[in-house]
Amino acid sequence: SSHSPSQPEREEMFHRGPGLNLTSGQYTAPIAGYYTFSTTLHIARREPRRKRQGWRQSRLRVLICVQSRCQHNSHLETVSRLENSSDLFTISVTGTLYLQAGQYASVFVDNTAGSPLTVRSGSDFSAVLLGV
Secondary structure: OOOOOEOOOEOOOOEOOOOEEOOOOEEEOOOOEEEEEEEEEEEEEOOOHHHOOHHHHOEEEEEEEEOOOOOOOOEEEEEEEOOOOOOEEEEEEEEEEEEOOOOEEEEEEEEOOOOOEEEOOOOEEEEEEEEO
16 A cells, blocks of 8 residues: 555553653654664554454554654564454564664554554553664
């Protein structure tokens, strides 16, 4: 699909670490270096079960992207199949990205199912500087 991922709707803030802007949900690197990013999203779908016809083939991509450019820059990504029976599921992404000083990274959800989703409280997003 050619549509670009969007930042998930958040029930409440789920971020830790210095450099984090809680309003935008972005982690900004104070210095250039390799950072380990980790996010665990608890995602709930907000639609009645009877409307879920297309969920069988549905996949959900969770990405951590640099400068919001998921297509162009290096990014971290995981893809999960959505099961019809579940109303709440958990997806995690962990990995290392190189950021220049002043660049930011943020979490995106690519919702191929098109169903309304909410990122629940208890989700988190963290960044740790590994080395320069």
